[in-house]
């Protein structure tokens with residue numbers, strides 16, 4: 001590693017460059033939320049032909065893989081995370097032939113395709129659940145789900161006190177008096193993973209998509225499939241993005257329904273199946289588990305390949321906190337030989353430019369609406385660009401959420417009557433939910449519906465400010481957010497940052513320790529200024545400016561809320 005030529009400066013190596021070159025160890029993976037990415041049919045809802053039509057955009061952007069949220073047959077009670085048929089495409093999104101065309105085109109462009117697998121629950125319209133309702137208590141059909149008798153006189157009270165993550169009770173009673181468990185919506189009954197038939201069915205689903213050529217699976221609620229024996233009462237609160245009381249960032253779900261040791265057996269079983277296939281197919285855990293050492297158990301060598309780093313996503317815009325979470329992530333994953341992942345936004349959280357524009361920068365409200373604190377859009381975008389450059393320089397694999405390459409803010413003034421997220425109704429209208437990050441993308445500033453659909457239709461309205469974020473308004477402008485992402489992905493590849501090392505740099509002349517994040521990854525020095533004052537990054541060290549999140553002249557001080565990448569002198 002090249003060192004920086006000043007006696008006051010110290011470096012502390014926390015992660016060595018990776019010797020493995022498997023694609024998933026350093027890939028940049030772009031999340032497509034199909035209903036909001038691009039609509040080819042004109043009904044205002046995105047679809048698979050729409051995705052195919054924009055794959056060139058993703059290839060030009062420079063991503064390695066695309067992860068698609070569910071497009072399977074579904075009544076859409078939770079936007080497709082309620083699957084009625086795991087082996088078919090919902091007519092809303094197209095057909096299996098459209099899927100084949102999409103994956104073929106992606107592969108031709110050199111990008112891999114990861115699909116979502118939802119194994120914790122099915123839709124209540126799945127044939128299995130319909131059969132369970134029609135069958136008797138104690139039948140094999142009921143044994144695929146978690147049916148129980150209730151408590152109290154005539155079993156009129158739920159079997160335990162668990163609440164749904166979307167709010168309200170986690171149990172629903174059926175006409176014959178039994179109750180079934182649903183950690184999410186009442187239309188998402190939980191499967192019983194103690195039943196071997198459930199294992200066999202899900203393995204068969206894995207094989208169906210592996211045979212179709214998918215390169216991996218993002219596993220939904222990967223920490224929830226096994227519940228503690230006896231389903232004991234639990235007084236804690238469960239929520240999508242909080243619930244941690246371990247003093248860390250609040251990214252952990254707690255309780256007897258999460259992170260039980262038995263889940264790991266499922267992943268060992270699946271890993272064996274994936275390893276039968278060529279081409280390094282992967283499993284990615286969506287597991288809201290803390291601390292990071294506990295999350296790392298999902299990515300032990302015989303289990304999954306990656307786990308989303310929600311501890312990173314939920315860290316406040318604070319230099320010390322960011323340094324701590326990056327160190328903890330690298331150490332925990334290095335201990336099991338897995339790559340760390342880095343993610344700032346997805347379809348379940350407020351977009352990061354908006355989170356970073358709040359008075360507590362980087363906090364994570366459960367949605368934002370009229371009447372809530374409105375983010376500072378300009379400041380949020382400035383910090384988001386800085387956060388992105390920090391993130392893309394970290395060694396490991398990075399996840400991008402559709403539209404973040406345009407700097408899109410959350411829709412924070414959506415009319416409440418238009419909300420579709422079940423969390424809004426189930427929480428008794430206390431959690432605005434996730435619609436604000438799921439608004440159809442703006443492709444063309446001058447077209448109706450900002451070019452999302454040929455008819456101008458959009459299933460949710462786009463905020464007025466989004467015209468200036470449209471791809472058409474940014475393409476060709478290197479200083480735009482889109483230009484910054486493209487350049488960053490190119491430099492990340494050229495300098496092999498994804499498979500690189502990380503050494504913290506302390507005591508850079510003129511930098512304030514409390515508000516500076518500085519590290520070296522291979523030949524690149526990364527400096528992020530999270531403070532209110534410009535900091536000098538002294539040109540005498542022969543640093544060559546590679547990229548900055550704000551316009552920056554070589555040798556000029558680094559302004560507040562800005563990250564820059566410098567090439568170290570040889």
Ligand code: NOJ
Nearest residue numbers: 078081118184220221348
């Ligand atoms: C996590 C998914 O990301 C979220 O969108 C969904 O509502 C829940 N799991 C339930 O499947």
